[in-house]
Amino acid sequence: MKFYAIGLMSGTSLDGLDICYATFEKHGSSWNFNILKAETIPYPADWENKLKSSFSLSAPELMELNSQYGFYLGEKIKIFISKNKIQKLDVIASHGHTVFHQPSKKFTTQIGDGRAIKLFNNFPVVYDFRSQDVLMGGNGAPLVPIGDSLLFSAYDSCLNLGGFSNISFIKNEKRLAFDICPVNIVLNKIAENFGEKYDNNGNIAKSGIVDQQILEKLDNLKFYIQKAPKSLGLEWVNENVFPLLENLKDENILATFTHHIANQIADIANYYSLKNILITGGGSFNGYLISLLKTKTKAEIIIPESDIINFKEALIFAFMGVLRINNEINILSSATGSSKDHCSGILV
Template sequence: MMLTALGLMSGTSLDGVDVALIETDGKQVKSFGPSGYRPYTNAERSLLRQALTEAVQLSHRDARPGILAEAERAVTLAHAEAVAAFIAQNRITPEEIDIVGFHGQTVLHRPERRLTVQIGDAAALAKVIHIPVMYDFRAADVEAGGQGAPFVPVYHRALVQSVQREGPTVVVNVGGVSNITYIDGTDTLIACDTGPGNALLDDYMFRVMRQPFDADGRFAAQGRANEAWIARALELPFFALPPPKSLDRNDFAALKLGDVAPADGAATLTAFTAAAIARVVPLLPKVPKSWIVAGGGARNLTMLRMLRERVAPATVEAADALGWSPDAIEAQAFGFLAVRGMKGLPLSYPATTGVPIPMTGGVIARP
């Protein structure tokens, strides 16, 4: 039975709330609906950065000391506003939506401590928008010993099955962190984080150029990447670990470029993201024949070029070239996952998060 789900995603890049409608039975995608976006204000982004800093001290997933309570209220309100604007713009009534998939904002991801914290009050959200809300997608996986990420692979598989690609295909999502889904037919589904996505580059652009990101990769295109620095960075133990494996946005924050020209710094960090993605190839069962790039990084033309150079002769294409919406994929995925959760279907697998057995998850808050 097909259901109409509204997915909400606020990623590690702290840019805003993505909204996307999808019609699915949790196995196949019948149709994509419209999508929308509600950016965080500068004040909200600043509040979330403070929350990320304070969350490092958390030892219990439900605790919201100090600034975290304020940040949770801001996240919940931003999501409620995003849904209200989306419904109004697209002339949809709440009754037409069966379920909302609400990821919340990750402020701490420490699976080795069996701890993952996403802030956002689902019960309050459900009451305001008058639609059932599924949330807390990652908790069951982490409690069972899984990495709790990445969670989009089952959706990537549904998308890839709708396009014809010969041989193993990898879907790369370049958000704050980069992750991949390796799909080979209907049987093999492997996923892991590969390293930094846009987080290091965005933080660098903000620090050095007072810009939130490198638009189209134009700034990095003017610089030269330091391949020796990249080679040293790739010697960190994480890169040699087999999948599944996952990261926190700040895991590479200690890497310092030193005194370099700003464009060279941007080029080096962009190339590092591409190199870290390509570094996963020897850890996969077969060499992928095609790569499909989604997320914010799909718009960074310099990053796409650098990835092409490192995975040749495989093809590299942006998700929008296939009619997918690179900006909406993660939001769509959480709509898809909400329907899977309602039906008791697995959200994660041993080869995607390292969980011992396929795990369902999610909790429903009723209006």
């Protein structure tokens, strides 16, 4: 049976709203997919500012933004459906935008009310994929390993370079997954000081000087010796990373932190003897970072076609929506640390 789904993804790096329309077809225990249409809609300045400052809002203000953002998503999907003349659609699956993520305190918050999305689009909507997992003792992240397992099993490991880097791979017949380190949530913020949205190809980092003392402090942060599953949030970055960088010139921050990212990813690749790594997300276009990574690990680095690079996460959330409407497992406890595999997401 073939399912038609739309997936929405808004990452912590705030580079825009990813919308992916795809088909999914099950053959035995495996699934095939086909991306039909996909688009990234950049946030207008007012929405970028709203989302960037959302963590500092009062509770009533945040609840208001939750509704507003839900209507914003609903409107953008309606335009996307109309523009692409989409008639077949079984489910819309929305990740929402993460404001808070503190699984140790049993909560995570992704704004964008799915009920508001549905008011604009009369199709089943699935949203809030993470909260149930956190309540079950999990990290609520990473969630994409279910897609890595069922859609991208041809690769030894899958690495996403977005606001954070996260990886998934098979070990002892179980799919392990965890966040590795911050990526664009740091790089993009510093690039803004140069009037840029991001460090194009890593060119600014390449021009900077690596501060070896700061690099060593970054590489020795306690998170990196914690056992998986584990996940990161903006709160951790603000508390642990930015204070270490505040006395460096901006180009040297980019140089030092890009080396830090490469070190942390290579450490994981080498420790687990990964043969190949499929790399997706915006960081895939950072040529300097990719070149550093190639020098630090023997694993084959695979950069796929641009649709997979840009829309893999939105694609997998569409897939998670399909699994949800079929009441099939869409979150793996081996990846998140929850008490068991489960089917998550609020369906309206």
